[in-house]
Amino acid sequence: MNVSEFLWKRLQEWGLRRAYGYPGDGAGGIDVALQREVDAGHVEYVQVRHEEMAAFMATAHAKFTGQVGLCFATSGPGAIHLLNGLYDAKLDHVGVVAIMGQQARTAIGTNYQQEVDLQSLCKDVACEYIVTVTEPSQMRHALDRAVRIARDKRAPTVVIVPNDLQELPYSDPPMAHGSTHTGIGMTIGSTVPEETGLHLAADILNAGRKVAILAGAGALEATDQLLQIAEILGAGIAKALLGKAAVPDELPFVTGSIGLLGTKPSWDIMKECDTFLMVGSSFPYSEFLPKPGQARGVQIDINGANLSLRYPMEVNLQGDSAATLRALIPLLQRKSDRAWRARIEKEVAQWWKVLEARAMTSACPLNPQRVFWELSPRLPENAIITADSGSVANWYARDLKMRRGMKASLSGGLASLGAGTPYAVAGKMAYPDRTVIACMGDGAMQMNGLNVMITISKYWKQWSNPKLIVLVLNNQDLNQVTWEERIQLGKGKTESTQSIPDFPYHRYAELLGLKGIYVDDPDHVGIAWEDALSADRPVILEARTDPNVPPLPPHITLQQAKAFLTPLPTEPERGSVILGSAKEMLASILPSGKS
Secondary structure (H helix, E strand, C coil): HHHHHHHHHHHHCCCCCCCEEEECCHHHHHHHHHHHHHHHCCEEEEEEHHHHHHHHHHHHHHHHCCCEEEEEEEECCHHHHHHHHHHHHCCCCCEEEEEEEEECCCCCCCCCCCCCHHHHHCCCCCCCCCCEECCHHHHHHHHHHHHHHHHHHHCCEEEEEEECCCEEECCCCCHHHHHHCCCCCCCCCCCCCHHEEEHHHHHHEEEEEEEEEECCHHHCCCHHHHHHHHHHCCCEEEEEECCCCCCCCCCCCEECCCCCCHHHHHHHHHCCCECCCEEEEEEEEEHHHHCCCEEEEEEEEEEEEHCCCCCCEEEEEEEHHHHHHHHHHHHHHCCCCCHHHHHHHHHHHHHHHHHHHHHHHHCCCHHHHHHHHHHHCCCCCCEEEEEEECCHHHHHHHCCCCCCCCCEEEECCCCCCCCCCHHHHHHHHHHHCCEEEEEEEHHHHHHHHHHHHHHHHHHHHHCCCCCCCEEEEEEEEEEHHHHHHHHHCCCCCCCHHHHHHCCHHHHHHCCCCCCEEECCCCCHHHHHHHHCCCCCCEEEEEEEEECCCCCCCCCCCCHHHHHHHCCCCCCCCCCHHHHHHHHHHHHHHHCCCCC
């Protein structure tokens, strides 16, 4: 074998059999060796249109499957393009291995074409492990360490392979001084904290009268344990955005998302609880958590660096969420006083009425919340939902009711625009039998989504279930930032930066041989979703939505209310902003009414 052939064989031994990438002469030998593995049916290669999409897809693959994601690119600009997606993996703590080509070893240091100092370029994003392979026998330990560290540290790693090395004969390291001999043996570690810590945590939880739970991405595999503990303690469960699929929203004590994109019941339980259990989350916005000293805190996280990071916890348990909760359950005492639980359930029921009322308020032409409200009861079993950054994330977070078996994710810590469609492709590649729905704003769709639709058109006929729907909210506005300008900065919309061109997204789908659907009538939204969900090919569902429907925060201060209802005279869409805000606030107060 040559070095590139060994690379693909070794990655397969680690279980990495799907690669997202784009070719180039800096990775030419790797490309040729990959073709042999694809022809033999050993590796699945997904050719993207831009390397950033490859890294996003590898990140989403890791999120949806729990496996290490794999992406590769050529030297210079190709490697540079991977960075944003790799930062997405870093900030959301998932394992991704990136293989990067490089110019010939003999040319490095000569200012050669496409020569970039990739070690320096990637030293932050791949701080856990980055290596340049300079000798064939080095490839084994470079790959072994990259995959093991990516998996066990939940972080991106980078292996750089100069192109004059890629087709040299491979040989294992010699039995000599200066050589090392790595392996692919499994890692077995402690996943449950020691008994003393469990008893201390149980004492705090048993003593509490008003227990609030916050579940994050680290709790996605701990659904049963979370529900059992919530039942024992009479607790409510709020969810960080990356933990949206951790527990079903149809349960009456699940308060939904937390934060600016969150719900009023989640705000209320955090501000009124006397005991706080945080599981698998590094949710960043401390102002939405209990006030320090208000509640006794217990935190569970596999990563010790996340403990007591956002709230001064009394007991910190480092361990796997499901295993730790499972060990904690026998130590807990069922609370006989269910008043706290009853209050939570009453507020949650009222909140769903508020959301429905907000969704049904009139807008020009469509209320974006209506689009999500109509989708929610139509979501197929085991659906995979992705979302992009922007105002679309508000409606995704609040209006979609997750059920058991569904998966959902987005770019969390990085909150990068343009991740929703590559995430959807990765979800579909990993689970081709499931229906996948990407929720996009038009800004994100113009940035990356149109590009990714070409990739979808290339691969969709391979899928056992062709259903992949890309929802585009077409409002010709970079909407989330526009509202931040109005509310947080107290300024009017800056049209030169915020307005974006109109584009016929549904017609573009048809140009690609896919299905396009357009809707601008609120009474036809449900029909449009049913049409999309019954299609025999991927769909772009373009909804013409009103940009001046406000993404109201869960708790509105007097200053915020004033900004929503009395925007500055410099606001170019002042009348529409006032009307939209008034309707939404009225619906919040009188949810049974129509407006």
